[in-house]
Amino acid sequence: NLTPVTVVGLGDMGRALAAAFLDAGHPTTVWNRTPHRADDLVRRGATRAATAADAVRASRVVVVCLLDYPTVREVLAPAGGELAGRTVVNLTNGTPAQAAEAGDWVRGLGADYLDGGIMAIPPMIGQPGALILYSGSKGAYEAERELLERLGGSRFLGTDPGAAALHDLALLAGMYGLFGGFLHAVAMVDGPARGFTDELLVPWLTAMTGVLPELADQIDAGKYTAQSANLAMQAVSLANITTATVDRGVDPALLAPLRALADRRVSEGSGGDDISTLVEGLRVGAR
Ligand code: NDP
Numbered sequence: 001n002l003t004p005v006t007v008v009g010l011g012d013m014g015r016a017l018a019a020a021f022l023d024a025g026h027p028t029t030v031w032n033r034t035p036h037r038a039d040d041l042v043r044r045g046a047t048r049a050a051t052a053a054d055a056v057r058a059s060r061v062v063v064v065c066l067l068d069y070p071t072v073r074e075v076l077a078p079a080g081g082e083l084a085g086r087t088v089v090n091l092t093n094g095t096p097a098q099a100a101e102a103g104d105w106v107r108g109l110g111a112d113y114l115d116g117g118i119m120a121i122p123p124m125i126g127q128p129g130a131l132i133l134y135s136g137s138k139g140a141y142e143a144e145r146e147l148l149e150r151l152g153g154s155r156f157l158g159t160d161p162g163a164a165a166l167h168d169l170a171l172l173a174g175m176y177g178l179f180g181g182f183l184h185a186v187a188m189v190d191g192p193a194r195g196f197t198d199e200l201l202v203p204w205l206t207a208m209t210g211v212l213p214e215l216a217d218q219i220d221a222g223k224y225t226a227q228s229a230n231l232a233m234q235a236v237s238l239a240n241i242t243t244a245t246v247d248r249g250v251d252p253a254l255l256a257p258l259r260a261l262a263d264r265r266v267s268e269g270s271g272g273d274d275i276s277t278l279v280e281g282l283r284v285g286a287r
Helices: 012-023 035-043 052-058 069-082 096-108 138-148 163-188 193-209 212-221 231-247 256-270 275-282
Strands: 005-008 028-031 061-064 087-090 112-119 131-136 153-156
Touching: 005 012, 005 052, 012 028, 012 035, 028 035, 028 052, 052 069, 061 069, 069 096, 087 096, 087 138, 096 112, 096 131, 096 163, 112 138, 112 163, 131 138, 131 163, 138 153, 163 193, 163 231, 212 275, 231 256, 231 275, 256 275
Parallel strands: 005 028, 005 061, 061 087, 087 112, 131 153
Antiparallel strands: 112 131
């Protein structure tokens, strides 16, 4: 007598979510626009619903994982009359504003709304390394936590429905900064990217993540005075990186905005600060 669950959307991620519920023994109903994507899941015991409305009717908890929020609205609108009394857990990636709007719409139809951000790729779902961020209805999170943790670890970020999307996108921004740095670095060097990455880049980046808590403390305190690496010195490094990059016929475009921001802060008199001071240049009009 495990909680029945419905999964709407069987792309790469939706199929992984449904499979994790099935593996844990939950009665699982699935629906997808292209029905054959449910075939494997049905063989493993899932029930295929003929329509999204049928899928919604099958379970108190409806997990939605579609391409984007407009698709969520398009798919759930015909099932709107069936949502009252249920919990919608929307794991589709989007912005905080889209999450807030979806929350208003779902609550207006009499359902609880929990928004989520999946910090994992499909093969990680159901494993301890997967993390899903949630926000919105605290009651729904607490009531369904055991079910939701079949997918991986969970963290509730508050009742603002947009909080999970905000933190999801902030984490992805950090990830893309890392990927941008990786791409620039391997474009610069000769020889196989793999050897450089394994032997030099990963150990270096791993060591550098150790600096982040101290930079975060400086940002929290609003006091950026350099401890061991001042910005004026780092601006010279950024100029040297740029020159060497261009000399090798590599485009410095990914690094250029960071260099421009550093140069601007130095010219404004912040050369004695740590690189954490750049956050002041980023938060234009934020507060
Ligand atoms: P896919 O492209 O594999 O799947 C997209 C899903 O959306 C399919 O179920 C597709 O149905 C459906 N869809 C698209 N357009 C429509 C439409 N007009 N009407 C009805 N259904 C539609 O994407 P993923 O499964 O990888 O991603 C789903 C969500 O999960 C996204 O928001 C993504 O950002 C998020 N996510 C994905 C991760 C990943 O690594 N894959 C990681 C973290 C989050 P159909 O099969 O009929 O085309």
